[in-house]
Amino acid sequence: MNHRQFILPIALLSLTACQQLPADVQNHVDTMSDCDKVLALTRGTQDDFAQLKGSEVSSPLMSAWQPKAHLIANSCQINQYNSGRVAYECTKSLSNEADATALFNNVEQQLNACLGSSWQHSQIKTHSLLYTSSAIDAKITLSQGTSLDRKTPWVISLEISQ
Template identity: 30%
Template sequence: MKSPFLLVAGVITLSGCVNTLSQEQQTKIDNMTSCEKIQGLLESYENDFAPLKQSRVKNKYMEVWQASYNLVGENCQISKGNNNTNNYMCQQNFSEKDLAVAIYSQAVDFTKNCLKEQGWRIKTENNKGSVRTTFFLNESSPSLSIHSGKTLAKLNDVWMTSFEVGKR
């Protein structure tokens, strides 16, 4: 599983600091399986997701980059907080709780299947209507977390499902 991502990461890295992927790069990423993308995200944690970073925004609290591809939804970003850890996160919003929970369940089941033979442990937490499942190997490895719950939107009930790779 490593070689497809490493090839894509190398192509993206060699392309320099551009804000969009070439057609060839996008085609290579599009042809990767979802399990290869998950594995690629876990592997790219070690180099701060460098090959996946595009345009950057910085404030006194954190730096945020748009991701060069979206795994879940259309809003994938890489963030680096004051603690100097990088996280890759995608979030998708829904107007119905049932749909958000269904997408969450599908994502958890799919991720279990991708990581089942690699020794990953799973922890699921429920808290006031939200649920989070975290996959982890050990303290030095990045974790993968899938979360579903109500957003803080005041005017409408908005539910979200997110996918995150980073430190627990």
């Protein structure tokens, strides 16, 4: 398995400082259903997640924002790369494979339950799924793998982008 795909997001997340959203915004997000969050994020690819960007995060490598909704337990960020590409990215590190597999399966079930019939998913490699839609110009990639961290070597990553 290619471990490099997990190292950059982990490094970027570790370089950023967390900032809290205003209470009224956070309360609204907290009352959104899981499916509301998924659908808002898939629609957000059309305008670079403008409505979902929270506080800007200090990052020397790119522009980044704390999102108003996290699909994986406060592990997500909206990143704008030098190429102009904007992506909603989540990376969660876990200490054992069973927990990682359970989280991967939960996120997969959530996506399958929330995305409409215009969405299809395919396995692009072992423990990696790609969701695409004929109605929305967006893609979702969900992956499970390992990193070089000895305490939390199991990594789940989710990316929503165009």
